[in-house]
Amino acid sequence: MDDFLKVIRNDHHQFDQGKLEEHVGDEPFALLSKWMREAIEKPTTEPNAMTVSTIGLDGFPRARVVYWKELLEEGIVFYTNYLSDKGKAIEANPKVHALLYWPEMERQVSISGFAEKVPAEMSDAYFESRPRGSKLGAWASHQSEVLLSREELENRVADYAEKFPDFVPRPDHWGGYIIKPSNVEFWQGRSSRLHDRIVFNLKSDNSWELYRKNP
Numbered sequence: 001m002d003d004f005l006k007v008i009r010n011d012h013h014q015f016d017q018g019k020l021e022e023h024v025g026d027e028p029f030a031l032l033s034k035w036m037r038e039a040i041e042k043p044t045t046e047p048n049a050m051t052v053s054t055i056g057l058d059g060f061p062r063a064r065v066v067y068w069k070e071l072l073e074e075g076i077v078f079y080t081n082y083l084s085d086k087g088k089a090i091e092a093n094p095k096v097h098a099l100l101y102w103p104e105m106e107r108q109v110s111i112s113g114f115a116e117k118v119p120a121e122m123s124d125a126y127f128e129s130r131p132r133g134s135k136l137g138a139w140a141s142h143q144s145e146v147l148l149s150r151e152e153l154e155n156r157v158a159d160y161a162e163k164f165p166d167f168v169p170r171p172d173h174w175g176g177y178i179i180k181p182s183n184v185e186f187w188q189g190r191s192s193r194l195h196d197r198i199v200f201n202l203k204s205d206n207s208w209e210l211y212r213k214n215p
């Protein structure tokens, strides 16, 4: 193995960007929206990147990065192909995990929750806002399926460009999911690895219990 890869380069990283000692509220959405806004404003490199993990049909967890597009009162929305691996996994088991990580802010948010499709009108509206190339791509890409050659994909894009010379409708198999959280952990790096971890856990009466976790 390459010796360079053995060096633990982050060993002396000091986390000193902030702390989570102020009153954090009695539900997670206010703090989540504050952190999302601050990640966008700072700016951080990929404020909208979110790692979504699902339990696959083979029983293995599987993670991939998507872009969160909106925070609603009930949860976080992202868009994808409903027939993709993640779409099939969610269909069989809507329990998902979403991870947000903003290195520049030394912040991580870890969310467990339930994914469900957003209403068709909402997917229509977002699809309509996308560039033409992305719209054609949503038709042409059979996301997560084996692709025999790049050419096959490019030919399909050309076919759909011909089929839809002007308006590109939203494919039924493409749209949004909303992740409705049931457990949200806010992590803020602190010095000497004594990080702050504050958890909001949804109780059966729909109120949130709040507790700290050891770092």
Ligand SMILES: Cc1cc2nc3c(=O)[nH]c(=O)nc-3n(C[C@H](O)[C@H](O)[C@H](O)COP(=O)(O)O)c2cc1C
Pocket (backbone or CB within 6 Å): 046, 049, 062, 063, 064, 065, 066, 067, 068, 078, 079, 080, 081, 084, 085, 086, 087, 143, 144
């Ligand atoms: C920065 C970044 C953003 C991405 N955003 C999306 C997205 O919003 N929606 C999406 O379906 N895939 C997105 N992808 C691609 C996914 O990571 C993934 O490859 C794809 O959705 C297929 O996943 P699956 O086969 O597990 O279903 C993004 C990838 C990266 C690296």
